[in-house]
Amino acid sequence: MERENAWKKYGEDDIRQMEILCENYKSFMTRAKTERECVRLIMEIARGSGYITLDEARAKGKKLAAGDCVMADYMGKSLALFQIGEEPFEKGMNILGAHMDSPRLDLKQNPLYEDSGLALLDTHYYGGIKKYQWVAMPLSMHGVVIRRDGSKLEVCIGEDPSDPVFVITDLLIHLASDQMDKKGRFVVEGEDLNLLVGNRPAVEEKESTDIAEAADDTAADGAAVLSQADGAAENKDNKGKKDNKGNIDKKDKDAVRDNILAILKDMYDIEEEDFVSAELEIVPAGPARDCGIDRSMVMAYGQDDRICVYTSLDAMMKAEKLKKTCACIFVDKEEIGSVGATGMHSRFFENTLAEVMELAGQYTEIGLRRALANSRMLSSDVSAGFDPNYPSVFEKKNTAFLGRGVVFNKYNGARGKSGSNDASAEYMGAVRRIMNDNNVTWQTAEIGKVDKGGGGTIAYIMGNYGMEVIDCGIAVLNMHAPFEISSKADIYEGRKCYSAFLKDA
Ligand code: MN
Numbered sequence: 295m296e297r298e299n300a301w302k303k304y305g306e307d308d309i310r311q312m313e314i315l316c317e318n319y320k321s322f323m324t325r326a327k328t329e330r331e332c333v334r335l336i337m338e339i340a341r342g343s344g345y346i347t348l349d350e351a352r353a354k355g356k357k358l359a360a361g362d363c364v365m366a367d368y369m370g371k372s373l374a375l376f377q378i379g380e381e382p383f384e385k386g387m388n389i390l391g392a393h394m395d396s397p398r399l400d401l402k403q404n405p406l407y408e409d410s411g412l413a414l415l416d417t418h419y420y421g422g423i424k425k426y427q428w429v430a431m432p433l434s435m436h437g438v439v440i441r442r443d444g445s446k447l448e449v450c451i452g453e454d455p456s457d458p459v460f461v462i463t464d465l466l467i468h469l470a471s472d473q474m475d476k477k478g479r480f481v482v483e484g485e486d487l488n489l490l491v492g493n494r495p496a497v498e499e500k501e502s503t504d505i506a507e508a509a510d511d512t513a514a515d516g517a518a519v520l521s522q523a524d525g526a527a528e529n530k531d532n533k534g535k536k537d538n539k540g541n542i543d544k545k546d547k548d549a550v551r552d553n554i555l556a557i558l559k560d561m562y563d564i565e566e567e568d569f570v571s572a573e574l575e576i577v578p579a580g581p582a583r584d585c586g587i588d589r590s591m592v593m594a595y596g597q598d599d600r601i602c603v604y605t606s607l608d609a610m611m612k613a614e615k616l617k618k619t620c621a622c623i624f625v626d627k628e629e630i631g632s633v634g635a636t637g638m639h640s641r642f643f644e645n646t647l648a649e650v651m652e653l654a655g656q657y658t659e660i661g662l663r664r665a666l667a668n669s670r671m672l673s674s675d676v677s678a679g680f681d682p683n684y685p686s687v688f689e690k691k692n693t694a695f696l697g698r699g700v701v702f703n704k705y706n707g708a709r710g711k712s713g714s715n716d717a718s719a720e721y722m723g724a725v726r727r728i729m730n731d732n733n734v735t736w737q738t739a740e741i742g743k744v745d746k747g748g749g750g751t752i753a754y755i756m757g758n759y760g761m762e763v764i765d766c767g768i769a770v771l772n773m774h775a776p777f778e779i780s781s782k783a784d785i786y787e788g789r790k791c792y793s794a795f796l797k798d799a
């Protein structure tokens with residue numbers, strides 16, 4: 295059985311709506327490249343649709359009733375949104391879940407060093423990546439730094455066209471004959487993912503109270519970090535004359551690194567030790583863009599899984615007059631096993647639901663358990679789209695194709711469905727009816743041929759409550775590469791799928 299191609303059914307109105315959705319999606323993807331940036335942007339969007347935070351609702355002593363919308367973030371990295379329905383919580387909710395974290399490179403805690411006149415930052419990759427894909431391309435730095443005094447600095451360098459970018463160098467082909475003979479996993483190794491951040495040495499500024507003399511000396515000694523460094527370059531003859539303490543070698547060795555530290559101090563008021571209390575993520579620089587002569591696709595960093603985050607969010611923002619309470623859960627840490635306080639394994643969602651039920655005057659311990667067990671969920675995550683360049687790993691009857699709509703994975707996992715939440719036939723049947731009744735184009739798939747690999751999602755974790763869960767999502771090409779590809783038709787069908795589910799499940 296072959297599934298229909300969504301593109302073929304669209305009239306002008308569909309195309310117009312799809313374009314609006316995809317423009318908004320691209321703008322979201324350009325602005326939100328980390329889980330923290332996602333939380334911030336989603337909360338901003340949700341506020342525009344009338345959502346208030348749980349804390350605000352509690353402070354106002356607000357009693358939540360049908361139609362009310364509340365949200366709660368956890369540590370700025372996970373987020374839950376609720377729209378209260380007419381039926382009591384214990385009848386169950388309709389839940390959309392997706393993850394906001396994406397594969398990337400994180401700076402190590404002690405990252406900065408200098409080697410051969412270049413300043414570099416050491417990284418530790420996050421999630422599953424082909425390391426050779428991350429070299430020789432423009433990279434940006436996003437995240438937070440907590441300074442010694444506890445103040446927080448938000449960092450985003452490399453996205454504005456006037457910003458500098460960073461890079462991990464690759465070996466020139468002329469000298470790569472040994473490298474090219476290596477197995478793929480060893481072509482570029484994890485410890486070699488060092489981010490190039492500088493080449494310009496600092497030269498020590500001479501102390502003087504006389505301004506004119508200082509300026510002269512600055513030029514003569516080739517001194518001054520930053521603003522006066524141009525003068526230094528013109529005075530090579532006098533370089534090295536300074537430093538009669540016998541420290542020339544040491545200074546030369548660390549001068550580029552010292553200059554980077556001076557710039558960080560000057561521009562951001564951070565010092566080297568501040569890296570230990572930072573979360574700085576290195577991601578591909580540049581905006582999400584249309585892909586293809588026909589502009590039918592989107593190319594962007596982090597579509598796994600923000601493509602499901604954005605389409606779920608858009609459906610949630612447009613939902614109204616809901617019978618059941620609906621929730622969106624956007625989580626962190628899926629790419630490393632959903633662990634930690636902000637991952638799906640955390641009690642964050644359960645605790646937040648208890649708070650929401652309390653504010654709605656419906657909290658009891660048994661009521662909370664019933665609400666969770668009676669819920670239905672789409673665990674939304676990207677699926678592997680069929681790639682004609684690599685047909686050997688796919689079984690075509692059970693593979694997702696770009697343009698054929700939203701994808702349902704009854705199960706995934708590896709080595710005989712291991713680690714999979716295998717959705718029940720009854721639930722798949724119910725979901726299938728909802729999709730058909732709402733004219734959503736959908737397909738079913740597995741990730742590749744049996745025993746070729748596999749993957750996991752957050753589905754099984756919510757399954758632990760006894761609720762119905764199925765994996766659902768949008769197909770992408772080159773998943774986990776710096777830039778991933780999706781079809782605009784699938785984005786549109788994904789949003790329709792989530793709207794239909796919130797309304798009818
Ligand atoms: Mn994913």
Ligand code: MN
Pocket residue numbers: 598629774
């Ligand atoms: Mn992934």
